[in-house]
Amino acid sequence: MTPSDDVMDIVVRGACLAERPGRWDIGVRAGRIADIAHRIGARAATELDAAGRLAAPTYVNGHVHLDKCNLGDVMRPNRTNSFQECLEITWEHKRGYTVEDLLERAGRAIEEGILNGTTVFRVFADVDTIGGLRPLEGMLALRAKWRDVVHIQVVDFPQEAIIRDRGTFELMDEGMRMGADVVGGLPWHEHVDEDARRHIDLCFDLAKKYDKDVHMLVDDTDNPNSRSLEYLAVKTLREDFQGRVSASHCGALAAYDEVHAQKVMALVKEAGISITSNPHISLVAQGRHDREPIRRGITRVKQLWRMGVNVFSGQDDVNDPYYPFGRNDQQEVASIMCHSCHMTYPDEIRAVFEFVTGNAARALRLEDYGLEVGCRADFNVLAAPTIQHVLRLQQPPRWVVRDGRVLATNELKRTFDDAGRAR
Ligand SMILES: [Zn+2]
Structure with a gap:
């Protein structure tokens, strides 16, 4: 059985990664990153739709x-x-x-x-x-x-x-x-x-x-x-x-x-x-x-x-x-x-x-740090697709994952009430 056939604790769908083109799924099991692939078939207790946002280590x-x-x-x-x-x-x-x-x-x-x-x-x-x-x-x-x-x-x-x-x-x-x-x-x-x-x-x-x-x-x-x-x-x-x-x-x-x-x-x-x-x-x-x-x-x-x-x-x-x-x-x-x-x-x-x-x-000599298979599942799904835009927008991460569980969620709701008139 390949890792992607297993049940995961978390699967992040469609994330961008810093040095790898395209969209990626990230599978998390037992506190570790179990798989990174364009498409992970496995089911997961928690599915997070990154929708093209950047995932990066915490x-x-x-x-x-x-x-x-x-x-x-x-x-x-x-x-x-x-x-x-x-x-x-x-x-x-x-x-x-x-x-x-x-x-x-x-x-x-x-x-x-x-x-x-x-x-x-x-x-x-x-x-x-x-x-x-x-x-x-x-x-x-x-x-x-x-x-x-x-x-x-x-x-x-x-x-x-x-x-x-x-x-x-x-x-x-x-x-x-x-x-x-x-x-x-x-x-x-x-x-x-x-x-x-x-x-x-x-x-x-x-x-x-x-x-x-x-x-x-x-x-x-x-x-x-x-x-x-x-x-x-x-x-x-x-x-x-x-x-x-x-x-x-x-x-x-x-x-x-x-x-x-x-x-x-x-x-x-x-x-x-x-x-x-x-x-x-x-x-x-x-x-x-x-x-x-x-x-x-x-x-x-x-x-x-x-x-x-x-x-x-x-x-x-x-x-x-x-x-x-x-x-x-x-x-x-x-x-x-x-x-x-x-x-x-x-x-x-x-x-x-x-x-x-x-x-x-x-x-700090942290062990197994990084967004790679086998590393600790400590990563953020950030607010934008690239590092440049993450730093430009200065919005908090959408999700903070630590030790294989979602530790924090930020939802930013902004409304431009007069948008119709301006256009
Ligand atoms: Zn100081």
Whole structure:
């Protein structure tokens, strides 16, 4: 009996696929993609008529702070219009977080993310002497609560740095013992280069001790003297961690002169470091001290991509003291990436779509990710037939399928009441 003779759990009819011409049926059985063919004969418990819409693997959000998210609903206004006050507002709340409060705010963001087609989240949890381990405790509870619905990785993240916030390293160690998935880092936030290097060394000590991957926020500044990415790359090579390290932001790389930038990018490539750029955050966080021309503060996304570095992109912030917007929507993130990095030609648009799907999955080392027979049945039936039009229209997926079941449905009803007269 061929697969197409069996009964399927779900069959999607008439979908477009990114690199394959024509219309395709997708058969799902036991949580896996069982068949992809122009016509699948099998019956299914659930039939979805894609009607020519694009099917693609679900979005992967590899960088998001769900301990802080939705503080925008309860926080006081930022009176000085300053980044420093963003930090202070966060501290005020962080001291009083409860696990229940964290689960409630983060749960709303997860739900929003699912409706927008994301089923994988790498969640950063602040670990420092202000909030202690409470944010991490909350994010581990979030991972447990949503375990059967989405895939969550929790990052043990020193938001106030390590050397300048004495006691943080011991808290991070405890956080890894509690079950965090990834060792975080924020080396550029230390006061001097020597401490930034020590910071990176300490994070690798933890990564080796617990055999976990590393994801650091690096050189999140326009300051061309911020040089932690190059040391991170060298350390990755020395410790044989190629393919296990991600670096977010890397804004300073865009401020280096070309000669130094080329050296650092070659090291990043050799070390197999994935670079995360969250362009909407860089656009509003950087360039604040510039007079015209004002820099965008975004790392060298296009150069890195062209040289074969694994680049990906995440939501970062949702309605928090640092960023008043954000819908936990990787389509919006991709659209802003296309605009802010001049990636609007066909191969560039396809590449940016990979930043929020395949490349992010590679960085997070997800197994069996993709829209291929045998892969996990985690895919979206999107709102339009091509990637270009999905990003142009910015409408949510028609269906979100995860683990072989329909996890979310979006129905958009729009009526032009006066259509007759206009024509
Ligand atoms: Zn971040």
